Amino acid sequence: MSILHTQDVNRGGHMPDIAALETGIKKGDRAMLGRAITLVESRRSDHLAQAQELLSRLLPFTGKARRVGITGVPGVGKSTFIDAFGSNLTKLGKRVAVLAVDPSSGRSGGSILGDKTRMERLAVDEQAFIRPSPSAGVLGGVGRATRETMLLCEAAGYDVILVETVGAGQSEYMVADMVDVFLVLMLPGAGDELQGIKKGILEIADILAVNKADQDAGKARRAARDYASALHIMTAGDAAWKLPVLTVSGLQNQGLDALWETMEKHRHVMVEAGLFDQRRQDQRVKWMWAMVEDRLLTRFRNHEKVCRILPGLESDVRNDCKTATQAAEDLLSAFGMGDLE
């Protein structure tokens, strides 16, 4: 990428120059941070270039925050939880940023996450910064903007980044791939009332917490014990970190200090095992490849000849009129990468 010249900087509209954004962010200027996030979220290729220039300047100032992912089914009380948990942290002197990955926002144009009105205390807390979900970016999808927003927040001095997701589609995996610790909030229940743990979530969860423990403490404790016992049976014994199950109440601010201590303990265990830096390094390389694959497939799917034959081929394969291999070959030939012609 070429170095940006002064005359290029403002062709994107009302964007301050990169040096001003860099300086402002390093000072923790919220308005500048907000503008930089808008730049990172933009789909325009000149904005993309500017955003990458800004990020490359800020990279040495990133990476110091606690990166925390949070998921849970609708109704589990994520907003109330984050409002209380984040407020506790700002009282401890930490600066807290709340970001959201909402896989639906790209389609609907709006966002059901990161809504400031759902987090009354954090929304007016000078030490907190709440950013709603970005709409899906072109390069690397919705995940890229959130990951790079996280880097901007780190450069702006935020100590804790809370990344929340509703957990639809692949969004939980996307968030797990950008944080150091992934928290799954569960609802209390007992026996048949237990709502179960979403398949695949055990692969990415680092901590489980049964929320709404204030409603019936005994029920929440039994639920936590049942989950813990199931986890004990289900998971192999040689992992560096054993998935713990806690009970908390976002509404009554119960168990949130213990949860933060557990997160700090997780960090300590991962650092000691040499897995903390490795996880971040692996995440970065994975992001790079995810963006490469995303672009290659987008080009492929948008290729004129591919577009023309794809519906028929997919239908033939679905109806068993053509082998998957032959259909793949036909598509690749149309794209100019065939083997058989």
Place this chain on the structure above:
Amino acid sequence: MSILHTQDVNRGGHMPDIAALETGIKKGDRAMLGRAITLVESRRSDHLAQAQELLSRLLPFTGKARRVGITGVPGVGKSTFIDAFGSNLTKLGKRVAVLAVDPSSGRSGGSILGDKTRMERLAVDEQAFIRPSPSAGVLGGVGRATRETMLLCEAAGYDVILVETVGAGQSEYMVADMVDVFLVLMLPGAGDELQGIKKGILEIADILAVNKADQDAGKARRAARDYASALHIMTAGDAAWKLPVLTVSGLQNQGLDALWETMEKHRHVMVEAGLFDQRRQDQRVKWMWAMVEDRLLTRFRNHEKVCRILPGLESDVRNDCKTATQAAEDLLSAFGMGDLE
């Protein structure tokens, strides 16, 4: 793809013509089936074309078999289990094919699965056909050859296809994506001795069976009960099929009839719920895309300029000297698909 002409047919060497293979396979000729599998496993592009021609002719005769995936850790007794389970089925009048997906065979050149000497009864059973792992094919990796071998076996009249895997890397997911029912064999144990269930396996397992129940029946039953109770807590209650846990002994031929009944019941439940055909259709479309992605990425990774800059970029990203987005952009530019230049 063009229709093959007679003079093309033998350019691949000692391969009988496609019509002869087609006729032979439809008659259930084992030698012809063996040759067709060799054709499907070949990496040569002329063989690929011939294999696709053969498969497209045989497609109308495929799809009638029970497709069963089997995995378990080394030492769980897979070979003994398959030998007994398969022999029971041939005694019921079914023709049984045993295939293997071994992710290591591409590298080592050899195979540790599908070895006939491990399955003494099936190896000499006229109603059974055992095929060792293929080495990795070019298009779509090791999975393609196994999937297409399955189709050939179906056209040759095999009623049950058992696809086994050691479960390293992504091989379990690959097998789960080509079968109707996926069986996970477990070792017995109790309490702390339980070996745990590999993360992610719950997403793809349809049946769990604790093997070696002959050694200590009580222990095996307790293990099965513990797993079942953990599964009950861990899984949501709205699925069409509840993952059952059985106890079996491959060595003593115990519980294998009940296991087969459970597989038939699974099929019935899936058909009733309208999920059986949908699963197979989704699998085929997924295979098509997997092959397309595989080829695109292989082309990308082998591209001269990409090869030259990749190690440096990956190292820069790993060491946080460059953003993942910028590195992806650099790679895509080298490939001629950049956005920023």
